[in-house]
Amino acid sequence: MAEFFNVLPPAEARAVWLAQVAHRAGVELIAPLEALGRVTAQPLLSPEALPAFARSTVDGYAVRAADTFGASDSLPAYLTVAGEVPMGQAASVAVAKGQAVLIHTGGMIPPGADAVVMVEHTQLFGDGEIEVLRPVAPGENVLQVGEDVVMGAEVLPAGHRIQPQDIGALLALGLASEIAVVRRPRVCLFSSGDELVPPSTRDLKPGQIRDINSGTIASLCLQAGAAPEIRGILPDEAEAFYDALAAALPDADLLVVTAGSSVSVRDMTARTINRLGAPGVLVHGVAVRP
Amino acid sequence: MAEFFNVLPPAEARAVWLAQVAHRAGVELIAPLEALGRVTAQPLLSPEALPAFARSTVDGYAVRAADTFGASDSLPAYLTVAGEVPMGQAASVAVAKGQAVLIHTGGMIPPGADAVVMVEHTQLFGDGEIEVLRPVAPGENVLQVGEDVVMGAEVLPAGHRIQPQDIGALLALGLASEIAVVRRPRVCLFSSGDELVPPSTRDLKPGQIRDINSGTIASLCLQAGAAPEIRGILPDEAEAFYDALAAALPDADLLVVTAGSSVSVRDMTARTINRLGAPGVLVHGVAVRP
Numbered sequence: 001m002a003e004f005f006n007v008l009p010p011a012e013a014r015a016v017w018l019a020q021v022a023h024r025a026g027v028e029l030i031a032p033l034e035a036l037g038r039v040t041a042q043p044l045l046s047p048e049a050l051p052a053f054a055r056s057t058v059d060g061y062a063v064r065a066a067d068t069f070g071a072s073d074s075l076p077a078y079l080t081v082a083g084e085v086p087m088g089q090a091a092s093v094a095v096a097k098g099q100a101v102l103i104h105t106g107g108m109i110p111p112g113a114d115a116v117v118m119v120e121h122t123q124l125f126g127d128g129e130i131e132v133l134r135p136v137a138p139g140e141n142v143l144q145v146g147e148d149v150v151m152g153a154e155v156l157p158a159g160h161r162i163q164p165q166d167i168g169a170l171l172a173l174g175l176a177s178e179i180a181v182v183r184r185p186r187v188c189l190f191s192s193g194d195e196l197v198p199p200s201t202r203d204l205k206p207g208q209i210r211d212i213n214s215g216t217i218a219s220l221c222l223q224a225g226a227a228p229e230i231r232g233i234l235p236d237e238a239e240a241f242y243d244a245l246a247a248a249l250p251d252a253d254l255l256v257v258t259a260g261s262s263v264s265v266r267d268m269t270a271r272t273i274n275r276l277g278a279p280g281v282l283v284h285g286v287a288v289r290p
Numbered sequence: 291m292a293e294f295f296n297v298l299p300p301a302e303a304r305a306v307w308l309a310q311v312a313h314r315a316g317v318e319l320i321a322p323l324e325a326l327g328r329v330t331a332q333p334l335l336s337p338e339a340l341p342a343f344a345r346s347t348v349d350g351y352a353v354r355a356a357d358t359f360g361a362s363d364s365l366p367a368y369l370t371v372a373g374e375v376p377m378g379q380a381a382s383v384a385v386a387k388g389q390a391v392l393i394h395t396g397g398m399i400p401p402g403a404d405a406v407v408m409v410e411h412t413q414l415f416g417d418g419e420i421e422v423l424r425p426v427a428p429g430e431n432v433l434q435v436g437e438d439v440v441m442g443a444e445v446l447p448a449g450h451r452i453q454p455q456d457i458g459a460l461l462a463l464g465l466a467s468e469i470a471v472v473r474r475p476r477v478c479l480f481s482s483g484d485e486l487v488p489p490s491t492r493d494l495k496p497g498q499i500r501d502i503n504s505g506t507i508a509s510l511c512l513q514a515g516a517a518p519e520i521r522g523i524l525p526d527e528a529e530a531f532y533d534a535l536a537a538a539l540p541d542a543d544l545l546v547v548t549a550g551s552s553v554s555v556r557d558m559t560a561r562t563i564n565r566l567g568a569p570g571v572l573v574h575g576v577a578v579r580p
Contacts, residue, residue: 171489
């Protein structure tokens with residue numbers, strides 16, 4: 001009886017395969033806005049604290065919290081409005097005891113203040129005065145310096161696949177021009193078999209089938225972040241097989257050949273990989289050259 | 291006390307929003323190989339049966355199953371090899387009683403045969419004869435006509451996001467040149483606030499923060515299959531706000547404005563949407579114009 005293949009369970013096959021796939025794709029610098037789905041090549045550290053200044057998380061009034069202790073609807077705290085924090089500028093007006101300064105969400109906490117009362121918990125009272133109807137604790141509604149990210153902190157580790165929120169974090173820290181990511185691995189795809197015709201073939205002759213592995217695997221590569229290249233259909237002929245694979249080898253991080261990996265005399269993938277002298281793994285009908 | 295917003299739980303807000311987003315993006319024709327992640331605009335029906343001919347799922351010998359009944363290691367069935375099915379061509383040799391025809395995986399089942407014996411269950415025996423060591427049932431190791439897809443079957447429904455395996459199915463059926471997909475919705479993005487500066491700004495002045503919403507939401511749009519366009523930062527100034535949104539309206543399927551949606555006098559998103567006369571939804575600080 002002909003010999004059966006020794007096959008591995010998928011998890012083991014995957015481990016064998018991964019052990020042969022070295023990190024050989026190299027690094028390139030790209031803008032974070034182009035980096036969705038790419039993989040960081042090194043840890044990204046924060047060059048600054050975020051936020052860089054204490055800022056309000058609400059629309060309201062910057063106050064000294066102690067001035068509001070005990071305030072309620074029936075017994076409001078009365079504060080004098082000493083000015084307004086302009087957006088995008090330093091707070092110039094300080095908050096003294098008994099005073100409040102109008103502030104907007106994201107505005108810089110002015111000197112002297114340690115909390116912000118939500119505008120919804122205040123009421124204008126006559127000229128330049130407000131009633132505060134709820135007390136605030138020190139620090140309430142204030143985002144402190146470095147509360148999101150401290151300077152030097154690792155924002156993203158190496159080997160991390162970049163998500164939309166990661167891009168936001170990089171932009172927030174001014175890492176907007178370029179970051180180091182792993183180059184997309186170049187994957188050259190071949191399908192093999194005399195029965196195969198290009199998928200655009202309209203009328204099949206008896207015995208012919210369309211090559212779908214190239215397109216399907218190319219799509220899987222795209223989804224996984226690789227750069228696939230469909231190199232076409234290999235005939236069941238040893239020299240053509242060898243020539244096509246040898247020609248692709250210098251350009252590729254990975255050659256993937258589908259079919260041609262069984263025990264028939266027409267199955268040339270394993271033999272061709274051996275002849276190429278490149279490390280190769282035969283996986284479930286898919287031969288991969290890392 | 292100032293009035294609080296009436297806010298909706300996320301699921302309700304999403305329903306309100308989706309009810310306003312009509313399917314207005316239109317349809318375009320693209321090649322299946324470009325269609326990963328795109329959404330089908332109409333159901334795709336199979337123009338043919340798959341497979342179009344009965345084919346072998348293994349390397350082995352096409353036989354009449356009845357000729358192998360009772361075969362075992364100790365009492366093999368002896369069959370005469372009548373020829374070979376060439377790959378990619380019609381099977382020309384018929385299988386008569388007592389005969390076998392060499393066949394490869396994917397090869398067309400020859401007339402007369404109704405099963406395939408795996409090569410691993412056979413042994414060459416002298417000249418042009420084989421021993422069959424295991425019986426096969428009729429239909430064993432044969433993929434019948436239309437077993438994957440019958441002609442006219444719905445391969446993909448309308449509104450389906452196309453995955454790698456879907457692309458394989460389309461190619462298999464010869465739907466390789468173009469398919470109808472929903473055009474990517476064009477989303478114009480604005481951030482608003484005098485405190486905002488472009489994320490490329492290196493040294494922030496006190497009170498300034500970098501615009502990260504545009505880049506983050508653009509990345510979320512890309513991930514969701516939309517075509518985002520970052521239109522920049524709007525100042526807290528009603529006319530500039532209106533002019534920028536009005537200019538973007540003809541180009542866009544969606545305008546997204548972040549911030550400017552609270553109760554402060556500087557919050558101009560809702561007012562601007564009303565003034566534009568376009569349907570708009572204020573969502574959690576994100577105003578969307580479907």
